[in-house]
Amino acid sequence: MTGTGGDENAVGDAVDAIQREWHRLRPDLDLTAIGIVGRVLRSAALIVHHSDEVLAAHGLTRGEFDILAALRRSAAPRSPGELRTISLATAPSTTKRLKQLEARGLVHRATNPADGRGALIALTAAGRDLADEVFPLQLSAENSLIAGLEGDESAVLERSLTRLLASIERS
DSSP, rough: OOOOOOTTHHHHHHHHHHHHHHHHHHTTTTOHHHIIIIHHHHHHHHHHHHHHHHHHTOOHHHHHHHHHHHHOOSSBBOOOOHHHHHHTTTHHHHHHHHHHHHTTTTTEEEETTEEEEEEEEEHHHHHHHHHHHHHHHHHHHHHHTTTTTTHHHHHHHHHHHHHHHHHHOOO
């Protein structure tokens, strides 16, 4: 059965049941994509849910944290467009997040000297402090989610996901 879970000794998951059901209905189809994409999507949803709990304890959403983290990593202020690209958010979502962060005193908006109509966004001291406080907690939460991987599984998975994402980004 192609793409239906593979190794009998592997730990089962919800996607295994989906693949079995589809294989019963359509044994003529290669179900490999369900095994990969289904697991990536399900993992992403569970990771986001767990992240949201950690971030909510600090009054942040994932989107707001992504902006703070992008600005914290940056050596210079960023335009809203750059922040939108980094966070994969829509323009209205980015604008809303920036307004909320600015209202909380976590970011500062200044006129872009290269483009008088544009803006540059920078962290305030409070924004930097919050990013520095939350990032280790977020990282610890994410590490706990991958703690079940053994030996070099995390390195192999990271390489595989890197190749997958690069392939998707090229298409």
